[in-house]
Amino acid sequence: MIKDCKMGQDTKYIVGVDLGGTNIVSLLMNKRGEVLERDARLTLAKEGRERTISQITGSVSAVLEKGRELGISPDSLLGVGIGSPGPLNTKKGVIHFAPNLPGWREVPLVEILTQKLSMPVFLENDANAAALGEWWKGAGRNTSNLVLFTLGTGIGGGIIIDGEVFHGAWDTAAEVGHIIxxxxxxxxxxxxxxxxxxxxxxxxxxxxxxxxxxxxxxxxLTDWVQNRLEDITCELVYKAAQKGDKLCSWIVEETARYLGVGIASIVNILNPEVVILAGGMIKAKDLLFKPVREYAKRYALKDAIEGVSIVPAELGDDAGAIGAAATVLKRKGLL
Ligand SMILES: [Zn+2]
Known part of the structure; x- marks a missing residue:
């Protein structure tokens, strides 16, 4: 946190919110992309939509309150960006449906929050927001074209083309996890x-x-989990591979091959400068990245893959909120 920065009178601030199924993260940032204040709290999704919305407004109010202590007046705020699970409509500000938020169907979140917060609110898909965050302040800074793969319980993605989020015709683009x-x-x-x-x-x-x-x-692994196969996690598979376990090494190699195939396909189509991998799996470091780079190179067109960096994400859990804040600047033509 930057506590001692000089606040010029013309300085403007933004808030980025990452709305997750479990946690809400809010960041108060300046236009340079420095994080000034942070709030994290539970989404309380099971307690219903109203409860979650009040958690969002509570979180935003908390960072604004802390900001006030730094001398940041509410007048100097440009708006709030929300990175949300979808499918959603970024232009209308409506969340069509969110699997991790029970009861969320056709929620006009932008309208609701604009009213409650009395400031401009902008909506972005969470994975797109993470890609925008990495482009602005993370592993994709100083590039114009990137693809983000988030390797978690599913595989999400975001695409930046010429420095802009690529949404597609109706906001369903970048579903890189569903490359067949x-x-x-x-x-x-x-x-x-x-x-x-x-x-x-x-x-x-x-x-x-x-x-x-x-x-x-x-x-x-069977010893490690005492034959309770339901206790096997992805992390354990990589750990066993690290120890030279044959089956797990094979699984890890095969996973890299599949990712390499997916990355090669998208590199051939989009010609990005950088492909960023995010999510818990990147903790495996070289065990993941080395073979992924090799397979991507093997399967992609030579001209397309040469010079592409395949790198780990840098912003961790804050990527979505940082990208949500960047969304405000993007929509206002300031970034
Ligand atoms: Zn699928």
Whole structure:
């Protein structure tokens, strides 16, 4: 936190909010992208929509209150950006549906929050916001074109083209987790088969590992979880691979190959300068990145992949909120 920065009279501030299924993170930032104050609290999604909305306004009010102590007046605020799960409509400011927020259907969040907060509010898809955050202040700074893959329970993504978030015609672009890598393959959460997410998300990694064990493959993991296969996590698979476990090393290699195939496809189409991987899995560092880089190079067009950096995200859990703040500047033509 920057406590001693000089506040010029013409300095403007922004708030970025990352609305997650579990936590809400709010950041008070200046236009240079420095984080001045932070608030994190529970989403309380199970307690219903109204409760979650009051958690959002409470969180925004908390960073504004702290800002006031720094001498930042509410008049100097340009607005609030919200990074939210979707599908949603960024232009209308409506969340159509959010799997992790029960009861959220066709919620006019921008209208509701504009009224409650009495300042301009802008909506962005959470994964797009994370990509914008990494572009502004993270692993993609100083680039114009990037693709973000978030490797979690699913695989999310965001695309920046010529320094702008690519939304597509109706805000469904950048679903990189649903690049199909096997047309008759594993069933995906989206209902179709063979999506990258079904193989290379943390859930996909665990699922393939458990399947191999049930088919008789031996691994140190069964000892580690005392045969409770439901206790196997993606982190444990990578840990076992690090220790040289044969099955897990194979799973890790295969995961890198799937990711390499997905990355190669998108690199061929979009010609990004950088591909950023985010999410818990990047803790595996070289065990993940080294083979992913090799496979992406093997499968992509030579002209497209040469010079592409495949790198870990830098902003961690704050990427979404930083990108949500950047959304305010983008929509106002200030970034
Ligand atoms: Zn899918």
């Amino acid at each position: 890598i096997h047309e008759e393959g594993l069933l995906c959460n989206c209902g179709t088969r063979g999506c990258l997410e079904a193989y290379a998300s943390a859930t996909g990694v665990v699922r393939r590992t458990v399947k191999a064990i049930k088919e008789g493959r031996e691994t140190i």
